[in-house]
Amino acid sequence: MIQQQSNSITSTVSVICSRPGPFLSVYIDVSRDVDEAEHRIGVRWRSAREELHRAGAPASLLDLVGERVLDPSGAGGRVARMVVAADDEILLDEVTLRPRAQEALTWGPLPDVTGWLSDRSTTMPVLVVLADREGADFELYDAWPEPPVVTDSFHGDDLHVKKVAVGGWAHKQYQRRSEWTWRRNAEEVAAEIDRHVDDGVPLVVVAGDLRAQGEIRHAVSEKAREILVELETGGRAAGSSRDALDQAIDHAVGDVVVTDRLRTLNELEEQAGRGGAAAVGLREVLGKLTLGQVRTVLLSPDEASTQIVATRDYPGLPLPTEAQNSDELRADLAVVCAAAATDAEVAIVPRAKSGDGVSAVLRWDDQRSGSAVTGELE
Structure with a gap:
């Protein structure tokens, strides 16, 4: 299910490993959500630089990597930076949010990317859809929880989008128009979801108005419906909790990652058996x-x-x-x-x-x- 991202990472590592080496690998905490963060990162890098220089890493390459390590990532919260360099060239420079793996500081014949891969293995591409009866906001993530690579909005027809309390001969007509408008807006949102799913997004998370979620689920393709998760928290409405939404998306991503691992482990057990x-x-x-x-x-x-x-x-x-x-x-x-x-x-x-x-x-x-x-x- 997370094949698309795996292929991308495999390709990145393949390009690095095609170089002759040796490699300078640095996976280091660059979080700036603490007091005197810039000073702390500078002290940590000076210590790491001395350690790597003693291991044989050339000063010119250490200077090149140091520029990347000390450059603010622009990301909040806990952040690590993975930098791999060889032959006076940066081969990889990526920021990881909420890292769990240990830091890596090596100069050797192989790039030291296992910790980075371990942290990346808990991320995946996600399409987040914040829906109401007028349309939806879209957030596309290459690797949740990193910042979205695309954000977009769809605002459909809002005529009669709210059922009105009228009586007499017009009542049923207004009700039918509202139902039709909701359904048409949901179909437009569903078409956009289907497009992303066809492009390879492995998880779609829909939050917001529950009636809109139901209409969207009904309108999307069967392929999209199989990977669609509906949440009861978050949405487009003012006052919606983004923290609660992010936590719910974390759980949804975690469930998919665990399911994918179990599928692979079960296949191994079956084949080995x-x-x-x-x-x-x-x-x-x-x-x-x-x-x-x-x-x-x-x-x-x-x-x-x-x-x-x-x-x-x-x-x-x-x-x-x-x-x-x-x-x-x-x-x-x-x-x-x-x-x-x-x-x-x-x-x-x-x-x-x-x-x-x-x-x-x-x-x-x-x-x-x-x-x-x-x-x-x-």
Whole structure:
């Protein structure tokens, strides 16, 4: 369900890992919602810079990254900044709201993006629709809860939008006109929702007037209805609580993320249980990555980051040049880069079935592969 965002992140990491390295990776708290925030960030960066310089990072690259770290992000609340640089060039500079992962400060043969990926795994694209009987406000988010990338409004026909208390022969006529106006406005809103769903938005959240929500649900396509969540809080009306709405959207996004993870874990369990298209454990997954056989890696960063990989044990593993002759690569970083290079998704999970934190759902199983080869030879 969150395939669109996964593809985007995979593409970003793939571009980074196509560079030879080494990489300077900084994932650091840049929140400015505390007293003397600018001073605190400056002190933290000076300490981080010294640490990275001792590790071998060149001064020119540290200066380049430092400019990004110290530059105000413009975001409120708790904020972290992920910056990856190599060859005197910034390869990634992204802000993450409400980060949970630990900071990362590394200079090495692989980009250290696992913490950033872990925080990004709890976000997703969302279309928020604040509806009433006259129309709706639209907010499109590439990665909730980051700021919306598009905001728009639709104001439909408000003639007779409110039923009037009239009597006599005109009463039924006014009632019918109001019903018709509500329905027409809802259809216009639904058409806009359908357009975004066709573009790949995986979650639509509708809040506001309950009657309008019902009309919109009835008018949208079946595809949109399957991913539409209606909320009882928030809306266009004056006095509506934005904090309550944001919390409700948080819950809706969390439900989708958890459901998506469970779906992938269940598929892994099913495939592994019948000896099908699954790989369990670091060694087996790395072997499958060298063949381009992995569709989705299930990675538990806490477990995988304690494992070490020697590239000589995996000839052909697609990694940056700087990492190809290393005997001490962090397993989580090697898996992320190799997965991105082979267009495999990376799903961050609390545990990945194996004790070393790495499992995978494959594109095909070995039995099918063997049968295809046998058929060709015959």
